[in-house]
Amino acid sequence: MASSGSPERHAGANEVSDRTAQVAARLKQIYKKYVYPVEKKYQYDFFFESPFLSDVEFDAKPQVLLVGQYSVGKTSFIRYLLGRNFPGQRIGPEPTTDRFTVLLNGPEERTIPGNALSVHPDLPFKGLERFGVNFLSRLEGSQLSSSVLRSVTLVDTPGILSGEKQRTNRGYDFTKVVAWFAEKADLIILLFDAHKLDISDELKGAIDVLKGHEDKIRCILNKADQIDRQQLMRVYGALLWSLGKTMSSPEVARVYVGSFWQEPLKSMDNAALFEMEERDLMKDLAVLPRQSAVRKINELVKRIRKVKTLAYIVGHLKSQMPTLMGKEKKQQKLIQDLPNVFRSILKKYNLAAGDFPEIQSFAAKLQEVKFQELAPLNQKYIDDLERVLTDEIPQLMSQLPSERDSPETLCNKMTSPENMPIPKAAGKFGKKDDHYEGNPFGYDETDQERYWALQDSADRLKNSYLQLGPEGGYLSTEKARDVLLRTGLEKDQLRQIWNLSDMDRDGLFDFDEYVVAMFLCDAVVQKGRPIPSELPASVVPPSKRELLSARKQSAFDGE
Numbered sequence: 001m002a003s004s005g006s007p008e009r010h011a012g013a014n015e016v017s018d019r020t021a022q023v024a025a026r027l028k029q030i031y032k033k034y035v036y037p038v039e040k041k042y043q044y045d046f047f048f049e050s051p052f053l054s055d056v057e058f059d060a061k062p063q064v065l066l067v068g069q070y071s072v073g074k075t076s077f078i079r080y081l082l083g084r085n086f087p088g089q090r091i092g093p094e095p096t097t098d099r100f101t102v103l104l105n106g107p108e109e110r111t112i113p114g115n116a117l118s119v120h121p122d123l124p125f126k127g128l129e130r131f132g133v134n135f136l137s138r139l140e141g142s143q144l145s146s147s148v149l150r151s152v153t154l155v156d157t158p159g160i161l162s163g164e165k166q167r168t169n170r171g172y173d174f175t176k177v178v179a180w181f182a183e184k185a186d187l188i189i190l191l192f193d194a195h196k197l198d199i200s201d202e203l204k205g206a207i208d209v210l211k212g213h214e215d216k217i218r219c220i221l222n223k224a225d226q227i228d229r230q231q232l233m234r235v236y237g238a239l240l241w242s243l244g245k246t247m248s249s250p251e252v253a254r255v256y257v258g259s260f261w262q263e264p265l266k267s268m269d270n271a272a273l274f275e276m277e278e279r280d281l282m283k284d285l286a287v288l289p290r291q292s293a294v295r296k297i298n299e300l301v302k303r304i305r306k307v308k309t310l311a312y313i314v315g316h317l318k319s320q321m322p323t324l325m326g327k328e329k330k331q332q333k334l335i336q337d338l339p340n341v342f343r344s345i346l347k348k349y350n351l352a353a354g355d356f357p358e359i360q361s362f363a364a365k366l367q368e369v370k371f372q373e374l375a376p377l378n379q380k381y382i383d384d385l386e387r388v389l390t391d392e393i394p395q396l397m398s399q400l401p402s403e404r405d406s407p408e409t410l411c412n413k414m415t416s417p418e419n420m421p422i423p424k425a426a427g428k429f430g431k432k433d434d435h436y437e438g439n440p441f442g443y444d445e446t447d448q449e450r451y452w453a454l455q456d457s458a459d460r461l462k463n464s465y466l467q468l469g470p471e472g473g474y475l476s477t478e479k480a481r482d483v484l485l486r487t488g489l490e491k492d493q494l495r496q497i498w499n500l501s502d503m504d505r506d507g508l509f510d511f512d513e514y515v516v517a518m519f520l521c522d523a524v525v526q527k528g529r530p531i532p533s534e535l536p537a538s539v540v541p542p543s544k545r546e547l548l549s550a551r552k553q554s555a556f557d558g559e
């Protein structure tokens with residue numbers, strides 16, 4: 001039984017989390033089966049200068065980016081969300097975080113150097129190499145086993161400094177890097193210090209690069225308990241005014257006021273207000289996994305529409321080529337007449353202008369190919385894409401809570417109503433911690449019974465397991481052995497891995513056992529780790545915990 005609260009309290013949240021993972025897995029299948037072959041056939045990567053999608057794009061967790069001046073409490077806020085310290089954490093009154101820290105879930109606690117992070121095939125940080133070695137030495141991964149990080153990835157940024165220091169000391173383009181992370185983020189939290197509110201040029205610069213992402217921005221007026229009510233009103237007003245001038249969005253930014261760390265409030269004057277504000281912020285965070293799933297669906301829809309349009313364009317150009325003479329001449333004529341060609345394709349197939357490539361760069365690309373070598377239009381491809389758009393995508397959307405739901409109702413769908421995510425330490429508001437909810441995303445930090453450090457690997461391995469052809473939910477001994485042999489490990493090592501993974505000793509691999517085996521093989525092959533004598537508790541699948549602890553007990557009792 002869960003250590004804090006009954007399992008039912010979390011059922012809604014886990015269900016949504018599972019559903020969003022299922023949606024991501026289905027999107028990946030759709031892409032591989034129906035979209036990728038068309039992209040390849042009509043050279044989407046070349047014509048749209050957009051690489052083919054990899055699994056990472058679908059599997060990536062929602063990202064939360066924290067931005068603010070130095071010492072506003074970004075790192076303390078993350079620590080508060082996680083409910084614990086994390087590797088590489090630096091908190092202090094002086095500028096402490098001089099690097100971008102990406103907080104990731106993983107079975108062992110460690111820091112990961114920026115270089116490794118930016119080339120890791122399973123992480124969505126490829127592309128950061130372009131900011132140079134100076135930047136990479138200021139990038140760090142912090143891996144820990146955390147239920148919060150199972151749902152989201154957090155990115156802590158270096159505090160924004162004032163004046164010259166900002167420009168001269170960094171050795172890389174800070175604002176460009178923030179823009180890169182902002183693009184990928186699902187939520188951007190801008191923190192301000194109520195105690196020393198100052199929207200400097202640098203912060204304005206950072207807010208500028210967040211332009212176009214206004215819908216993702218949430219502001220926090222932190223340390224609000226350090227000042228009295230009257231001062232707070234003034235500071236709050238001044239912040240809204242400055243933000244209104246700096247941010248181009250027509251809507252007033254949502255500013256959460258409070259003190260976002262675990263310490264008790266300095267003054268209880270505004271305790272009720274701060275508590276409500278934290279509750280609202282946690283609700284905002286709780287809908288992130290769902291929002292991220294919707295974003296992934298939308299992005300794939302946009303891409304499919306472009307792919308379809310490209311197939312029509314390429315097919316049309318190919319169809320215009322003469323069979324014998326004058327190919328080169330015809331090709332040049334078509335390129336020159338491209339605006340008209342686009343117009344007639346748009347009309348003929350009833351397409352949207354926004355799905356067409358930018359005309360000049362497309363014309364330049366066309367100069368590099370021979371039209372007679374282009375692929376002809378294949379109606380089957382188009383029909384498949386249409387079917388994805390009209391049947392599969394709406395079906396996927398219906399599996400998520402309705403788009404028209406208010407954040408409130410969405411949140412209700414994610415957690416049972418009486419247990420909305422509430423601040424982690426009710427004690428700080430002068431209350432007892434009896435409603436403690438450890439994680440706004442629905443998994444309770446203390447809920448050891450359901451937490452499994454290999455859950456991410458399990459999500460990734462689901463398809464490969466199914467492809468191996470389990471029967472009745474089990475991989476036969478032969479199949480399991482074949483999989484292990486393919487790792488190239490020594491027989492003796494494989495025997496040890498088998499003994500650790502086949503937890504129920506039935507000579508077969510169910511899915512959980514398969515995940516554990518793959519994890520152990522990977523640890524030995526990729527990372528050169530020794531095989532442990534027993535499985536670490538967080539690696540044991542929840543389905544096998546009772547069994548293993550009973551076995552341990554009977555060994556202890558000498559049975």
Ligand SMILES: Nc1ncnc2c1ncn2[C@@H]1O[C@H](COP(=O)(O)OP(=O)(O)OP(=O)(O)O)[C@@H](O)[C@H]1O
Pocket residue numbers: 068069070071072073074075076077090091092093094095096097098157158159160222223226258259260261
């Ligand atoms: N809610 C809070 N109320 C009062 N003090 C706080 C609060 N949160 C953090 N602090 C204090 O503010 C200082 C800065 O905190 P922290 O290092 O978390 O900020 P930061 O924004 O991550 O800074 P940097 O950008 O330099 O890394 C620390 O001394 C911390 O103890």
